[in-house]
Amino acid sequence: MANRRLITKAVLYLILILLAFMMVLPLIWMFLSSFKTGSEIFAQPPVWIPETFQWKNYLNAFNLAPFGIYLANSLITATAITVIQIMLSSMIAYGLTQLEFKGKAFLFQSMLLTYMLPAAVTYVPSYVILAKLGLLDSLTGIVVSNISSVFSIFLLRQSFLKVPKEIVEAARSEGANDWQILWKVMCPMSLSTIFTLAMITFVEMYNNYLWPSLIVKSQSKYLITVGLNQFFTTQGTFQNQWAMIMAVNVISVAPLLLLFFIFQKWFIKGVGDSGLKG
């Protein structure tokens, strides 16, 4: 019996390891390739470890295009969007869960309805609005056009609904107003949701390509995604530029990987206790 269980387990682990390996293989290949020469990348049979590590690929890449600026632009806009979006969504979610007003159900339903629309449908009107606001080709424009998200409102609303009524009432009778209840009770109690949401939003915004590429024109406003694509299309045709492209790729995924390693504990852990007895 014990033997069979062990075997099943071993097979299971083998499959999992294989799958995991398949997932990270391209990343490893990318990482190693960023240190290769162009001919090593295309060599047959494939070369895994470069003969000499070509650190200068990184320097060359930075010399060919302002990746530092792209990276900064991406980090700044993604952070700003994440922070503002979560703050605004929390306030809406609070209203939807804690306040009584006419048309609440209608408001929520119409929000959900807009979620069903494909994003591409909103591009043209959003573009026109941004143009009228004079926010085209600016980082502010990227931030402003992304600060509202039905998904985060929905997720936060679900999380706020789980906060027991008595806890809100206790805060209220201790003298807290709605603003204080939101920031001192609801948000801290929904920390795991907020955290997950922040990660999702950040990654999504950092990886966002299509919409930003439509509204930014000048190179100094490029996000890393836009810059990367630009670099690829202008340089990608020459074999010996591929190593640099790999180097740039490594730089652009580094922030996300870093974020993941710092916070992976948080992804797994949930905040369980609801504060009531039992």
Next chain:
Amino acid sequence: MEKLVLTHLQKIYTQNKKTVIHDFNLSVRDGEFIVFVGPSGCGKSTLLRMIAGLEDITSGELFLNGKKANRLPAKDRNLSVVFQNYALFPHLSVFENIAFGLRIRHYPKQKVNEAVYNAAEMLGLQRLLHEKPKQLSGGQRQRVALGRAIVRQADLFLMDEPLSNLDAKLRTQMREEILNLHQKLETTTIYVTHDQVEAMTMATRIVVLKDGRIQQIGTPKQIYTAPANTFVATFIGMPQMNVFHAAGSDSARWDDFIPLSLKKSDSYTQGRVLLGIRPENILVAADGLPVTVNYAELMGADTYVHGEIAGTDKQIVIRCEPDRDFCSGETVYVRFPEDKCHFFDAESGKRLTIEAAAYEA
């Protein structure tokens, strides 16, 4: 001074159009410990929540410190609520839980520390200040909830069955602690319970409720010795009061033990009177009304004898000294001392005051 006055308070829940509180009138003086007691679903929590400002008042008026406060938001009422399930903030330490109300009011740091340490000391929480509520036992959580209530000089404490989640021993202990706190702080308190022992031991005045209506308001002694109706009479007291139809037709022998003047009254002969007597007021004597013993329970300090009045199916409970043994089937003779008898109208259940003639066996 009147701390809290409620006049003609009524509550109808909009969801189900149910009237939960009917014409509730009460005025609470400064420093009183008022207990709302009644069976489950009688509207105790609803009343408390209306006072706290957590539930709308359908009609009637609520005055706090002499000012009309029907629509005053909960946060501005300066009262603190202790909930049945504690409602502690799970993300805050014990210290921060207690300090919550002070922080909201932007008290200076030093004052917060002082107040929290004082409260913690009063409740024996000093060593738990840095724990999270999750790590505490039920009794400790309850203490934190009390701490949160007392740290701020609230005008009024509202407690909704704060002890119902604790075991019997802890409940007795916490009961004493709450009473001690009340003696020390003298803060007007409204305490909700369905436990008559809590009501009797803690209250300066008890409000007995049933189906959203006041049955009686009075000191524990008044409630116990002069219950306003059969509901109060049977709700308060363990084991509960014996209540019989005192009609002459019931039984010839039984009739002999009814006070004379009552016998003469019309209501009596027409069977419209109920006689109540508490188990501990019944005397076991050499002669009197015969009772057939069914079984006896030895409770320690005394014995509860369950039986029926001989020749009838009327159940009766007698509370007597534990030194006498009773066996099942045995006949004992009992007497009802006249000054311990309660009389109620059989239809309305209301207390009757009857000038009964001297009782003669």
